[in-house]
Amino acid sequence: MLKKKTSYYDDNFGHWEEIEPDDPDVEFAQIVRDDSVKKTCRLCGEEVYLRQAYDKCNSCMEKLERGQEW
Numbered sequence: 001m002l003k004k005k006t007s008y009y010d011d012n013f014g015h016w017e018e019i020e021p022d023d024p025d026v027e028f029a030q031i032v033r034d035d036s037v038k039k040t041c042r043l044c045g046e047e048v049y050l051r052q053a054y055d056k057c058n059s060c061m062e063k064l065e066r067g068q069e070w
């Protein structure tokens with residue numbers, strides 16, 4: 001469990017800012033972690049931990065959001 005104010009990197013959503021212990025984000029972050037499995041990103045081929053429904057890592061999603069062509 002996330003018990004103290006913390007920040008970490010997640011392959012689904014990228015960098016999480018510092019989270020307070022009583023922040024609702026703590027629960028959500030834990031759900032995301034519990035739901036994540038090791039996958040190969042469909043775009044870059046990196047091994048990442050992604051939610052069941054996801055097939056692209058955060059860094060690829062950021063590139064897509066910036067309009068980079070693949």
Ligand SMILES: [Zn+2]
Nearest residue numbers: 041044057060
């Ligand atoms: Zn990727």
